[in-house]
Amino acid sequence: MTPSHMSTRREFLLAAGALALTVRPSSSHATTSMMQDAIRKVVGDAPINRGKVKLDLPPLIDNGNVVPLSVSVDSPMTPTDYVKAIHVFNEKNPQPNIVSVQLGPRAGRASISTRIRLADSQTVTAIAQLADGSFWQTTQDVIVTIAACAEEIS
């Protein structure tokens, strides 16, 4: 065997090892219970009501690396009645958090948008905290065809 063969074989083994890491079962993925834990960290023991929050995500996502997301909350945004914070969570990325935004009455409207990564088809949750301390949430199911986060560099 020539040295060049050796190096090719070594490279192959390294690549195979890398591949094995890639296809390792989804142990690095967050789970629904991890998401619940992350939500509880933010919300504490407070009850979470349904409604008021509007989550806007495309239902069918071609590329999970760049997913447009907007969240708006039905609130008058007055100095006494406003949205304090908006938190977005996911179930199946390696980490359950996506973004946490602190707002105030000077926002005028409780409306934010960004672009996110989604590793798999899953349910995305948006939670708003109001000035009176109440929490409101909404969820949306999305289908992702090309996953983000876990892809390897070749």
Added chain:
Amino acid sequence: MARAVVTVPPRAKRGEIIEIRTLVGHRMETGFRHDSLGRPLARDIVTQFVCTYNGTEICRAELFPAISANPLFTFTTIAVESGTLEFKWTGDNNFALNETASITVE
């Protein structure tokens, strides 16, 4: 060198709600990927974004690896007075970037 783009309307009526769009050039390496040899790639993300309007904080965001590369963030504020909006991004590996925009309120 990282670069940021912010879009703020140059003039607005007093009390008007204006939309602010921000975009910062950053690869947002998640820390969950590996290179071709299977070595983990260290996390390198923008972790925080803060916007102040004439010194008063109006919006703050905590970012996680689930935010796409070149983070885009849009939000709104009430045009209360003429002045300067300052945008500040901070992140891993001492990443820090500032940008300002001025607005005239009539």
